[in-house]
Ligand SMILES: O=C(CO)[C@@H](O)[C@H](O)COP(=O)(O)O
């Protein structure tokens with residue numbers, strides 16, 4: 121069932137994924153309603169453990185709570201030290217796409233294969249300072265690469281353009297992989313990311329900080345469409 125949502129995500133690309141990290145956690149039901157009526161088609165959910173990253177967010181009960189109140193696919197970004205330990209419970213809680221960090225595991229290929237067994241879409245993430253070569257071997261066992269354009273851990277950081285070269289290389293060499301970018305995405309940075317071949321754009325502060333989610337999503341969508349219209353775009 122969860123891999124069916126992965127197909128849905130594939131079909132919706134290019135897509136903007138609101139990151140709930142910047143939402144009002146005391147009022148998530150209305151945040152979900154506002155995001156849904158603004159046209160969000162999937163949600164990005166940042167799980168941080170205070171160990172792999174120096175920030176702490178939430179775990180399975182909150183993911184399950186989101187699942188109860190939305191039918192949108194949940195794209196869960198695990199910024200935790202022991203992703204294999206929590207992956208089954210995250211899938212039970214309602215994750216549709218589950219992403220681990222390559223820096224958090226000893227064997228990314230083994231981790232990706234174990235995630236696959238859970239019937240979920242599988243992503244692998246890498247921080248800006250991590251070379252693409254660290255993904256060698258595991259790319260055949262993942263559905264998506266999450267290219268971080270900030271160091272994982274906090275919303276609201278500035279975009280690091282090292283991510284664009286990574287996207288370009290991944291797009292040129294792995295046409296079938298879903299590519300996601302996360303960190304510092306706004307109406308200026310989303311276009312270059314699209315031109316580099318990105319499919320899924322996580323947006324936190326540039327969207328959730330706005331009064332009108334619909335207008336903000338519309339501006340971001342428009343920037344993606346303009347990027348697609350440029351001759352240098354890698355994805356059309
Ligand atoms: O994973 C993370 C941060 O580690 C993100 O998903 C942030 O939530 C993105 O927020 P902005 O950079 O868009 O404010």
Ligand SMILES: [Fe+2]
Pocket residue numbers: 139164165166197302322
């Ligand atoms: Fe994230």
